Amino acid sequence: MATVTANGVQQENGFSTTNSAGRMNGLTIGQNTIPMKDHDAIKLFIGQIPRNLEEKDLKPLFEEFGKIYELTVLKDRFTGMHKGCAFLTYCARESALKAQSALHEQKTLPGMNRPIQVKPADSEGRGDRKLFVGMLGKQQSEDDVRRLFETFGQIEECTVLRGPDGASKGCAFVKFSSHAEAQAAINSLHGGQTMPGASSSLVVKFADTDKERTLRRMHQMAGQLGIFSPMTIQFGAYGAYSHAMMQQQAALMAATQGSYLNPMAAIAAAQMQQMAAFNVNGLVATPMTPSSGTSTPPGISATAVPSIATPIGVNGFSALPPQSNGQPTSEPIYTNGIHPYPAQSPTVTDPLQQAYAGVQHYAGDPLPLTGHLLFMFPHNPPVVFLSSPGPEGCNLFIYHLPQEFGDAELMQMFLPFGNVISAKVFVDRATNQSKCFGFVSFDNPSSAQAAIQAMNGFQIGMKRLKVQLKRPKDANRPY
């Protein structure tokens, strides 16, 4: 983690420390100086930072107000992507106050639309004191909202949410200087009156936490994409397995949306990955037993993979877990009532026949990966495409693909299971439309098996994938 740390002035010998009244901040031991900060130092949150500026670029701007104890640009945990904000702690509290008054909303960094934010970080805060206000009239301005709330305490921020056209969305955020003030506002205002033009009475509640926001967004997207059953997203039902499934869902969301060039999908997918990671990180109340399993979701280290004593299907995640607990007679419960291992019966129209009837198998051109898809799986760098198909037992036939899926999306979907050496969606020559089936080749059979285990029966929208070994070319087929 890149962090700029102040270098103190060295003394000849021994130790030196300073205080807030003080001269210099730092503990010097011989050649090394360890920066020290005041005990009443304030950690500042810095927002609206251009994403091309790193710690070293920001340092000069802030050093003007005092010696910096620590400056850290926030990065995405998985992708390393610059989040456009940072934390800054000065050695002296006074420096922080000076910087805040000199910079907060006072200038706009190059390339930004909004002025820089310099204010105490949430971690310095006094608890939950930010309110969401719903069911406002569309005509009500920030000032109107302020007037409504000002009797309950000191308002630090008041923002009416607006669309791109500037029209109010009928809701606002109001931040008080203390939790008690916010609570008082809730007690007095929530449900108490109906604003002109609003469809029901005023809503005043504490604003969502980040986790709640993420869940809300996921629900929204899920609804749009039809991926999940309505209103049901659960985490942790089967530990690491659902982690793997989350990754799949994330990939699917990105891929599906990607065909519409919707950048939100990538963001959403990244959020889902984060949720999946939470899962593995143990923020899961569901009891899990140690793994005796034979199939480990790809890309997840074996030590991080618990298994499931009693698999419980979750609506939407109905491509069900590998039978990894060595108890084939256990009776899984599937709350969505759909059996996880579908597609056992042969289909009447065999797309294999079409596949073999004149379409060349993919033979090794670089796949047209889009940027956001690569971004999705930072630990799966672009593979070198060797040849295709792979050895026997490495090649999968996939049916019931979404119409929108192209080669890149198909590959993306299977990357978590191993090295994909080719991925090809078959396309109708006349219409250029996907035939909704394709082939994926891995470089080894166990990747292929893992992919079958996890992805066969995997639900996308209304359809379920069929994933099975591709038939060998020379196999006798009774057709």
Added chain:
DNA sequence: TAATATT
């Protein structure tokens, strides 16, 4: 009726 970001 839910947002520029908060280790």
